[in-house]
Structures are given as structure tokens and as C-alpha cells.
Amino acid sequence: MFKRVIVWFRNDLRVHDNAPLSFAFQKAEEVIPVYCFDPRSFGKMELDLDKTGNHRAKFLLESVDNLRSNLRNLSGQLVILHGKPEDVLVDLAINHHADAIFFSEEVATEEKEIELQLEQNAWKHGIKTQAYWQSTLFNIQDLPFPVMQTPEVFTQFRKECEKFSKIQKTLPVPKKVTFPKEITDFGELPDLSTLGLKDPSSSSRSVLVFKGGETEGIGRLQAYFWEKDLLKVYKETRNGLLGGDYSSKFSPWLALGCLSPRYIYEEIKRYEKERKKNQSTYWLIFELIWRDYFRFICKKHGKKVFKLGGIKNNVDKWSRNEQHFWKWAKGDTGIPFVDANMRELNESGFMSNRGRQNVASFLVNDLGIDWRWGAMFFESQLIDYDVCSNWGNWMYVAGVGNDPRENRYFNILRQAQNYDRKGDYIRHWIPELAAIPGFDIHQPFELSTSQLKKYSISLGSTYPHPLVKYKVWI
Ligand SMILES: Cc1cc2nc3c(=O)[nH]c(=O)nc-3n(C[C@H](O)[C@H](O)[C@H](O)COP(=O)(O)OP(=O)(O)OC[C@H]3O[C@@H](n4cnc5c(N)ncnc54)[C@H](O)[C@@H]3O)c2cc1C
Known part of the structure; x- marks a missing residue:
């Protein structure tokens, strides 16, 4: 039994089915729940992209705020810290005599380095650390193979898990979180401007009003x-x-x-x-x-x-034409289906799975641009950015990941015809199309070559569009 344990919340901003919180409740007399705003998460990436864009940051702030309320409902508190978790958590533990720090285990490189550093810093001061696996449906201990032998092909992975592994039950919400009385400074929830970001205006066109928590x-x-x-x-x-x-x-x-x-x-x-x-x-x-x-x-x-070569160690064949990249990123390629999806992403922070597959294929297969730029842009913009799902899916589309099929190419025009037959989606996100002479927004349209031509010209491009290889147009 511990006297006092810090529970460090990361990508587990909930009180239901939360292993570090549940085990702290069982193993400690007092619990200090903490969230850290790490300045490294709000810096810049290549191409001057925000590491956390404003849509996601807003969702995060709402989620942390909701966690604070849900902990208060359990008689607890959430301490909000600003700084590197590997430093500020250890300082907090020293200052308030905590015996241990519990947290949920992450898998990607940056997150792992932070965990490792935290463990080292804590150890120097005799503070224990305990990492819990909890982010997946199948627990890592229940996999029917060692994680380092995870099958490369999804179907094999799924079949083995479904056959040989069991999904564990959810953990109950702790009845009460006993928070130390002596701590009265809970820290401030920052606002977007403190994080160096602008408030994204809420889009009336978004698929849903996404509120964090x-x-x-x-x-x-x-x-x-x-x-x-x-x-x-x-x-x-x-x-x-x-x-x-x-x-x-x-x-x-x-x-x-x-x-x-x-x-x-x-x-x-x-x-x-x-x-x-x-x-x-x-x-x-x-x-x-x-x-x-x-x-x-x-x-x-x-x-x-x-890495550029992904898990297949493929050779570098990519373009790094920034002008072409930004046309894609801003939704100005001249291909309505791509542009509509990118505008949805920029305005709302969300895009459908169908849209993601298409715009990603367009960037890597048609424009031939470094797939990591696309992954970074998504990292910055997506409200649901998840390091593994994002980079894993991008590797897949770029042909440097686990896709057993070589060259998974999405024909944008055919996809638009199949999934947006009447052009409702395109009209929703590019209402300017209505202003093109001869283009009647009230009429259903098929994506004919002549309409694409009008659209390209409206964006100031020549036709066929210079960014696109011929194969898109047939
Ligand atoms: C290039 C690219 C990048 C992506 N980046 C992300 C990302 O950063 N974060 C993210 O959560 N998803 C990502 N996805 C996967 C997928 O597009 C989204 O999970 C999905 O669109 C979310 O909408 P939903 O919750 O309504 O999904 P639903 O269709 O309702 O699916 C339910 C859940 O299943 C999971 N899921 C579904 N499809 C996938 C998939 N292909 N890969 C992994 N999980 C999946 C998600 O957790 C999703 O919420 C990406 C896909 C592509 C092609």
C-alpha cells in the first residue's frame, strides 16, 4: 500500500475503465491526479506546422476541463501543470511526498522517451513509477503472440486475436478519489492564446459539433x-x-x-x-x-x-515541391473531391475515412509528394489525431507500410462518382462552385470533364491541371 500516488493522465482523459486511476484507488491512501501541458506538444514541426492545431487544442482543453469536473464529482481534484512531465511530475512528487507515479503506457517514440526520462528522474529520488497498458481492445498481455511478432498483415492479426485472445472487462469508476487536503493550488487550465493558438471559429458545415470530454x-x-x-x-x-x-x-x-x-x-x-x-x-x-x-x-x-522508407525501408522517390503541397493542404488543387475534403479538414478538424484515403492517395500517388508531409499536416489538423492510426494509415497508403497489395491507387474521379454521385458533398464544402458561369448549384451534377475544367479555371489553373498526372483525368 502506498501513502500517496500521483496519477498522470495522458491520452486517457476519463474516469471510467482507467487502469492507473483504478489501481491508485486500490493501492494508495491518497491520490493526486495530474495533467501536464507539455510545451513540446505546442511547438512547430517541419513546414512551420503547429504540432497541435487549434481544432485539436480546443478539443483537448474541453476534455481536460471535463476530466476535472468528473474528478470533482468523485471528491477529487485535477492538478494542472505546465512543463516537461519528466521534470514537473517529479518535482510535484518530491514537494508533496508522493511515493509513486502511475500512468498509462504509450508506444510512439516521443512518448516513450518521455516515459523513460520520467522513470530515470523519479528513480533518482526513490519515487516508484508504474506504467499500465490500457489503450486497446486487446490487452498487450493477452495477445496470442509476443508484441514484437505482431503479424504484419491485418487479417492475420485480427483472426489470431479473435480466436485466441479475450477482451478484458472494463474497470469500474473509483467510488472516491481521496485528494491530499494540503494541496490547494490546482493550477490553471490554459486558454488557446496561452498555447499560442487562435480560437477556431465553429463551422456550421461540420458533420458534428465535436466537444471534448x-x-x-x-x-x-x-x-x-x-x-x-x-x-x-x-x-x-x-x-x-x-x-x-x-x-x-x-x-x-x-x-x-x-x-x-x-x-x-x-x-x-x-x-x-x-x-x-x-x-x-x-x-x-x-x-x-x-x-x-x-x-x-x-x-x-x-x-x-x-521514417521516409517506412517499415519496408523503401528508397526515396518523393517530391518535396512546397507549392504543390500547399495547394493540396489548402484545398486548392482544382480537383473538387480533393479540395472539398481538405476544406472540411481545415474548417472543422475532421474528415471521413473515405475522404482521408482519397486525399492521401492523391498526395502520394498523383502529386508524388513525401508522404510524411501529409501525415504531419494531418497531425496538425485532425481533431482525432492518434499517432499510431495516423502514421500507420499514411504508411499504408504510401506503400511503405503493411499493405500486402502493391500500389493501392484511388482514382479520384471514379471515387467521387461512386461516393458523391450528385455532388452534394462537393457543393457543401465548395459553395463557390455555384458562382462559376453555367454551373447550376441546384442541379445535381456528375463530375464531368467540362465541369472539372471550369473548376480548375476558377482557381486560376490551366486545364488539364498542371499538378495532376494524366491518369487522374481518364
Ligand atoms: C491517411 C489516414 C489517416 C488517418 N488518421 C487517423 C488518426 O489520426 N486518428 C484516427 O483515429 N483515425 C485515423 N484514420 C482512420 C479513420 O479514418 C478514422 O478513424 C475514422 O474516419 C474516424 O471516424 P469514425 O470515428 O466515425 O469512424 P468509424 O467508422 O465509426 O470507426 C470506429 C472507430 O474505429 C477506428 N477506426 C476506423 N477505421 C480505422 C482505421 N483505418 N485505422 C485505425 N482505426 C480505425 C477508429 O477508432 C474509429 O473511431 C486515418 C485514416 C487514413 C486513411
Whole structure:
């Protein structure tokens, strides 16, 4: 039994199914829950991109604020610190005589380095550290293979896990968090300007009003599964582009750990019992296994996930034309389906899975640009940025990852015709199309060559578009 334990919250901003919090509740007389704003998360990356863009930062602030309220409901408090966790947590432990620091284990390089440094700094002062695995559906200890032998092909990974591994039950919310009385300074929640960011104006065109926090995440699940009864049609609707309900939209809450994947799993099982069990209910579990897969692949391959050659060590064949990159990033390529998706991302911080696959393929296959620039842009902009899902999916599309198929090319025009037949999505995000002479926004349109030509010219480009290889146009 410990006298006093610090629980360091990272991407696990919840009180339900939270291993470090639950075990601290069992093993310590007093618990100090802490969140650290690490200045390194708010710096700049290559191309002068914000490491955390304003949409995601806003969602994060809302999530931390909600965690603070949920801890207060358990008679606890959340201490907010600013600085490097490996330093400020140890200082806090020394100043307040904590015996140990509990936290959830991450897998990517930067996060791992911080963990290692924290363990070393704490150890020098006789403070124990304990890392808990909790970010996935299948626990790392329950994998039917050593993590370093995670199958490279998703189907094999999924089948082995489904056959030989069990998903553990969620941990209960602690009844009470006993916070030390002597600590009265809980620290301030920063605002966006303190973090060097502007408030993103909320977009009326966004698929959903995304608000951070465990309460909102659980509310979204409640609405999607139980109130709107949409889980039973998920498999048929999941490739949609417009509106809140074509897919679960759980990703932002999963990324920050406001929702636990095991909690989602238990709710799916309950839905199957109480409402309906079909291919759609299974398919949401299937997608959550993709999320697990990228996490274990990231753990297995470490730094390689962020390297140009990926896990395949491919040779450098990429362009680094910044002008072309920024046209893509800003949604000014002249290809409406790409532009609409990129404008959605920039304005709302979200993009559908179908959109992500297409714009990523366009960047790497049509423009031939360094896939890591695309991954970094997504890192900056996505409200649901998850290091493993993002870099893993980008590697996959770029052909340097785990895709067993060589050259997975998305024909943008065909994709737009299949998934946005009447152009509703494009019109939603590029209303300027209406201003093009001869273009009637009220009429459904197919993406004909002549319309693309008009669109390219409206952006000041010649036709065929100079950025795009001929194959896109046929
Ligand atoms: C280039 C690219 C980058 C991506 N970057 C991210 C990212 O940073 N963060 C992120 O959460 N997802 C990422 N994805 C995966 C996927 O696009 C999103 O998870 C999904 O669009 C989120 O919407 P949803 O919650 O409604 O998904 P749903 O269709 O409702 O799926 C439910 C959950 O399953 C998981 N999931 C679904 N598809 C995938 C997938 N391909 N890979 C991993 N997990 C998946 C997500 O956690 C998702 O919330 C990326 C995909 C691509 C192609």
C-alpha cells in the first residue's frame, strides 16, 4: 500500500475503465491526479506546422476541463501543470511526498522517451513509477503472440486475436478519489492564446459539433447506439461523407481516451443482446481492431513508422515541391473531391475515412509528394489525431507500410462518382462552385470533364491541371 500516488493522465482523459486511476484507488491512501501541458506538444514541426492545431487544442482543453469536473464529482481534484512531465511530475512528487507515479503506457517514440526520462528522474529520488497498458481492445498481455511478432498483415492479426485472445472487462469508476487536503493550488487550465493558438471559429458545415470530454463522448455513444439506433446500419453507411450519422464519430474521444475501446465493446455486446446483432454490429468491432493493429505495429516497429522508407525501408522517390503541397493542404488543387475534403479538414478538424484515403492517395500517388508531409499536416489538423492510426494509415497508403497489395491507387474521379454521385458533398464544402458561369448549384451534377475544367479555371489553373498526372483525368 502506498501513502500517496500521483496519477498522470495522458491520452486517457476519463474516469471510467482507467487502469492507473483504478489501481491508485486500490493501492494508495491518497491520490493526486495530474495533467501536464507539455510545451513540446505546442511547438512547430517541419513546414512551420503547429504540432497541435487549434481544432485539436480546443478539443483537448474541453476534455481536460471535463476530466476535472468528473474528478470533482468523485471528491477529487485535477492538478494542472505546465512543463516537461519528466521534470514537473517529479518535482510535484518530491514537494508533496508522493511515493509513486502511475500512468498509462504509450508506444510512439516521443512518448516513450518521455516515459523513460520520467522513470530515470523519479528513480533518482526513490519515487516508484508504474506504467499500465490500457489503450486497446486487446490487452498487450493477452495477445496470442509476443508484441514484437505482431503479424504484419491485418487479417492475420485480427483472426489470431479473435480466436485466441479475450477482451478484458472494463474497470469500474473509483467510488472516491481521496485528494491530499494540503494541496490547494490546482493550477490553471490554459486558454488557446496561452498555447499560442487562435480560437477556431465553429463551422456550421461540420458533420458534428465535436466537444471534448468523457461526458460528451459517452453522450455520443448513447445517441449513436441507443437514441438513434444507428449501430445496426453502420456497415452500410460507414463510407458516407455528409452529416453526423454515417459513422460513429467516436475517433476524437478515442484519441484522447475520453472513451475506452472496451467500454464501446461492452456497449456493442449489450446492443446485440437488447436490440440487434448483425454484420454492422460486428463491423464496428472490426474497425476497432484496426485501431489496435496500428498501435501494436507502432510498438513493434518504433522509429521506422516515422521514417521516409517506412517499415519496408523503401528508397526515396518523393517530391518535396512546397507549392504543390500547399495547394493540396489548402484545398486548392482544382480537383473538387480533393479540395472539398481538405476544406472540411481545415474548417472543422475532421474528415471521413473515405475522404482521408482519397486525399492521401492523391498526395502520394498523383502529386508524388513525401508522404510524411501529409501525415504531419494531418497531425496538425485532425481533431482525432492518434499517432499510431495516423502514421500507420499514411504508411499504408504510401506503400511503405503493411499493405500486402502493391500500389493501392484511388482514382479520384471514379471515387467521387461512386461516393458523391450528385455532388452534394462537393457543393457543401465548395459553395463557390455555384458562382462559376453555367454551373447550376441546384442541379445535381456528375463530375464531368467540362465541369472539372471550369473548376480548375476558377482557381486560376490551366486545364488539364498542371499538378495532376494524366491518369487522374481518364
Ligand atoms: C491517411 C489516414 C489517416 C488517418 N488518421 C487517423 C488518426 O489520426 N486518428 C484516427 O483515429 N483515425 C485515423 N484514420 C482512420 C479513420 O479514418 C478514422 O478513424 C475514422 O474516419 C474516424 O471516424 P469514425 O470515428 O466515425 O469512424 P468509424 O467508422 O465509426 O470507426 C470506429 C472507430 O474505429 C477506428 N477506426 C476506423 N477505421 C480505422 C482505421 N483505418 N485505422 C485505425 N482505426 C480505425 C477508429 O477508432 C474509429 O473511431 C486515418 C485514416 C487514413 C486513411
